[in-house]
Structure formats: structure tokens, C-alpha cells
Amino acid sequence: MARQHIVFAVLLPLAFLGLVCPGVVRADAGAAHYMRGLRAKLEYCTDCHGSSGRGYRGFYVMPRLAGQTPEYIENQLRAFLEGTRQSHTGMIMSRVHGIGPAMRSALADRFADLNPRPYGRAPGRLAERGKQIYEEGIPDANVPACSVCHGPEAEGQGPNPRLAGQLYAYTIEALANWDRERGGAAHSKVMQPIAQSLSRSEMEAVAAYLSTLN
Numbered sequence: 001m002a003r004q005h006i007v008f009a010v011l012l013p014l015a016f017l018g019l020v021c022p023g024v025v026r027a028d029a030g031a032a033h034y035m036r037g038l039r040a041k042l043e044y045c046t047d048c049h050g051s052s053g054r055g056y057r058g059f060y061v062m063p064r065l066a067g068q069t070p071e072y073i074e075n076q077l078r079a080f081l082e083g084t085r086q087s088h089t090g091m092i093m094s095r096v097h098g099i100g101p102a103m104r105s106a107l108a109d110r111f112a113d114l115n116p117r118p119y120g121r122a123p124g125r126l127a128e129r130g131k132q133i134y135e136e137g138i139p140d141a142n143v144p145a146c147s148v149c150h151g152p153e154a155e156g157q158g159p160n161p162r163l164a165g166q167l168y169a170y171t172i173e174a175l176a177n178w179d180r181e182r183g184g185a186a187h188s189k190v191m192q193p194i195a196q197s198l199s200r201s202e203m204e205a206v207a208a209y210l211s212t213l214n
């Protein structure tokens with residue numbers, strides 16, 4: 001009996017230290033390493049996309065990513081990687097090369113959780129016409145209401161992106177360059193006839209309205 005106790009008293013802790021602890025330590029180190037990698041990537045993305053992913057207008061327009069649906073972000077990152085979406089600012093988004101699927105999904109989740117106030121700075125006088133287009137479409141031009149897919153508050157859902165708070169200049173560029181930049185991806189096709197049917201001033205109006213939404 002006494003001997004058994006000694007065996008348990010000595011061997012069990014040893015087994016615990018020898019087998020369990022290094023595993024735990026390795027797992028902890030792995031998780032810490034991963035979190036450091038994720039934080040570094042997030043910092044890298046927000047260098048361009050603005051603190052808290054709010055977007056930024058400098059020489060280039062950096063789109064807002066905050067509050068964006070993870071599915072839409074992942075679709076775009078994959079489209080940039082596969083070349084079915086072209087970056088109109090040149091090679092900038094080729095910088096997502098080397099980011100694996102797990103990291104892409106983790107980054108998308110982080111941006112989805114952010115909610116800074118909108119960047120603003122759009123001409124306010126256009127917003128009223130923009131709201132009307134957003135909520136009612138343009139029946140004469142066969143343009144459906146944007147709210148049908150993008151949500152009543154432009155909050156987005158799944159593959160339909162959030163548009164609320166997006167930078168004025170970015171939304172106009174996205175719509176005006178649709179064919180040239182996003183002709184390739186299957187998930188982009190649904191927007192093609194809609195973007196094509198909007199005049200420049202209608203794009204500006206709807207972009208102004210969206211830029212004010214929180």
C-alpha cells in the first residue's frame with residue numbers, strides 16, 4: 001500500500017509535468033504567437049484603412065472596413081488574390097498575398113466588430129435625393145431599391161456589404177468602375193446592371209447619403 005502511494009505521489013506529478021505542462025506551454029506559446037501575428041496584420045491594414053477601420057481620404061481613398069460583414073470582406077480578399085477584382089489604386093491590394101484563409105477570416109471578424117463614427121465630409125445637399133434612390137430605386141431606369149439587398153439602414157448582411165458610413169469618394173469610384181474592376185467574380189455579377197444603370201449624379205447622391213449613416 002505504502003509503496004503504491006509513493007508510486008502515485010512521485011510518478012503522477014512527474015507525468016503531469018513531463019507530459020501535460022509542455023503541451024500546455026506550447027499551446028500557450030502558439031496562441032500568443034498567433035495573436036501577435038493577428039495584431040501586427042491588423043496594424044498593417046489600419047495603416048491604410050484608418051484607425052478602427054474607419055477609412056481615410058488622402059491621395060488615395062481607403063475604404064471603410066469597420067462594421068463590414070465578414071463574408072463580404074473574405075469574398076473581396078479572395079477576389080483580389082485570385083485576380084477577379086482589380087485594385088484601381090494599382091498594386092496596393094496585392095499586399096494581401098501570403099495571408100492564409102484562417103488569418104483572412106480572423107481579420108474579417110475583427111473589422112466586423114469595430115464601429116467608429118463615419119468619416120463624413122460629403123456634400124450634404126445631395127443626401128435627400130440619395131436617400132430616395134436608396135429606399136425606392138429608380139423605377140424608370142429599372143434600378144431596384146438598394147435597401148432590398150443592403151438592408152434598411154445599409155447595415156449589410158452576408159455577401160451583401162454594409163454601405164453605411166462608407167467614404168463618399170470610395171462609393172462613387174466603386175460604382176463607376178464596376179465593370180473594369182469587378183467583372184470577374186460570380187458574387188459581383190448581381191451589382192453589374194445596377195451600377196451600369198446609375199448616372200454619375202445618381203452615384204454621387206446615393207454615395208453622399210450612405211456616407212452619413214452610422
Ligand code: HEC
Binds near residue numbers: 095
Ligand atoms: C497600402 C494600403 C493598403 C493596405 C496596407 C491594405 N489595404 Fe485594403 N485596400 C486599400 C485600397 C486603396 C482599397 C480600395 C480598392 C482598390 O485599391 O481599388 C482597399 C480595399 C480593401 C477591401 C475591399 C473593401 C470594399 O469595401 O470592397 C478589403 C476587404 C481590404 N482592402 C482589406 C484589407 C486588409 C484585411 C488588409 C490588411 C491585411 C488591407 N486591406 C491592407 C489599401 C490598403
Ligand code: HEC
Binds near residue numbers: 072133
Ligand atoms: C440584388 C441585390 C442588390 C441590390 C438591389 C443592390 N446591391 Fe449593391 N451589392 C450587392 C452585392 C451582392 C454586392 C457585393 C458584390 C461583390 O462581392 O463584389 C454589392 C456591392 C455594392 C457596392 C460595393 C461596396 C464596396 O464596399 O465596395 C456598392 C457601392 C453598392 N453595392 C451599391 C448599391 C447601390 C447604390 C444600390 C441601389 C441603387 C445597390 N447596391 C443595390 C447586391 C445588391
